Amino acid sequence: MNDYGGDLSKRWYIVFYALNPDTGKLEMGKRQWCPAKLKTVTARRNWGKLRCQQINHLLTGGYVFDFTPAKPANPDPVTTSLVNNQLSKPATLLDAMERFVTLRERTHRNRTHQTNAGTVARWKQFCAHLKETMGLDLSLKALEPPTTAEINAFSDYIIQARACSNRTRNNLIADLRTLTNGLAERGWLPENCFPKWTRLVEDPSRIHDVYTPEQQRTLTEWLQANDHRLYFLTQFVYYGFLRPIELTRLRVRDVDLANNQIKIHRSDAKGGRKSVGYEVIVINHQLQVAIDKMQLHLAQPNDYVFGKDLLTCDVSILRNRVSERHAKALKGAELYNGELTLYGWKHTGVCNAYRAGADIMWIQKQLRHASLDDTQIYLRSLGLTPPERIRVEW
Incomplete structure (x- = not known):
């Protein structure tokens, strides 16, 4: 060997x-x-x-291998199919959307691909609904952009027949527009061909509540006494403003102690593409303490920081398993109310950092927002009004 x-x-x-x-x-x-x-x-x-x-x-045992010279290889059917998909124009709008989603699978992160595929699946269900109720087979629609009437009918179907929320309806139509723009980039549709549409008012949601100081202290003490690995993970979320899904993909090699930073590859980040580099998070003193206790320097570079059972190992863990474990911790600490979540540690960390006097531009970089406006909108959604400050210990 x-x-x-x-x-x-x-x-x-x-x-x-x-x-x-x-x-x-x-x-x-x-x-x-x-x-x-x-x-x-x-x-x-x-x-x-x-x-x-x-x-x-x-x-x-006397096994004999076949030494017959290999015949010349035929053209790779996968490569041939991809080339044909690139050069041949789809016949219908539905065919074009399905083909486009397949082509994007290898260049976009899995979450984006699933979102696109889900949107196309809903459009197919809508076509089947029209065929069943009106005898109109929209799946055979020629390769041309959807009309305003079709988008309105799709909107009614999502809300009335599927009983979805305004937010779901808005997200589905927005994703349809994204797919249509992608078809235009390939020359299959004209530019800016998606019809104008109006976003419906979305009901405010109360998810990922910010922890009060008492709740934070109670849960932290429970985790330190009962679940050290989950405690370490919450420190990454709280001090690094990291999303739980990003932590399930984080490798030991990405924790750069020499430069005091954590690298988040954009294929693993929200809205990231596989072809674009990485984003950087600063490791502060409190997070450094947690990292030192985890002894990451003893692990293999390719190991997941939080792998199976939240241990540092070469087997990944599902995002849902982490949330379920955190929910059990909330119940153990007698804090479970259906509104406090693992993601809430990120919002709590941002709120406490801002109230402690952290510079808003530093917060923007740590949150990896594209602009300061995004950060101000985010802070306002948490009930913070720049530049008002309340000095608290972070």
């Missing part, structure tokens, strides 16, 4: 030789490549040991 001296940046493989019955000579068999999902030296060597045993068992 070629392990390149334990270098994990290279692709390890096993090479072996078998007797060619036609020539009576030993000839090299097909290389056995180590799976890329194995990220540690131990895991790769364990795989290599087991695979070598299997190959040796076959060879000693």
Whole structure:
């Protein structure tokens, strides 16, 4: 097995030789490549040991490999299909949207792809509804932008037939416009062809409430006594203004202690693209204390900071498992009310930092907002009115 001296940046493989019955000579068999999902030296060597045993068992048992020269490879059907998708123009609007969503899957983060795919699925349901109730098959609509009447009918369907909220309706139509603009970029539709539409008033929601000082103290004490790993995670959310979903993707190598910063790859961030670099978060003193206690310097660079069971390891954890664990902590601390959440630690950290006198431009950079206006809108949504300050300990 070629392990390149334990270098994990290279692709390890096993090479072996078998007797060619036609020539009576030993000839090299097909290389056995180590799976890329194995990220540690131990895991790769364990795989290599087991695979070598299997190959040796076959060879000693008289297994003969096919040494017939390979025929010239046919054109890759996947590549051919992609080229055809690029050059051929779809026949219908629905076909164009489905094809566009598939093409964006590898260039946009998974959450964005799921949102786009969900929007197209709702549009297909709408087409089926029209066909069933009116005999109009909108799925056969030619490749042209939706009309104002069709968008209004879609809006009515989402609210009346599907019983969705105004917010859901607004998000679906906004995403339809995004897809339509993407079709225009490919030359399949004219520019700025999506009809004008009006956003409906959205009901205010009370999710991710900010913790009061007493609630924060009570839950922190409970976590320190009962769930240290979840306590460390809340410190990242509270002091780093990190979203829980970003923490489930954070690797040890992204915690740059030498430069006192955390790198969040934009493919893992809200609205990020896979092709764009990374965003940076400053590690303050309080967060540094938590990181030191976690002893991340002893972990492998590719390990998840918060992996399975919130341990630092090479197996990731689902975002929902983290929220469920935090909900149990709230119940254990007798604070569960359906409004306090894991995400609420981020809002609480921002509020306390602002009231403690943190510069609004620093808050903007730490939140990774594109503009100061975004930060001011965010602060106002939390009940903070710049530049009023209330000095508190952060």
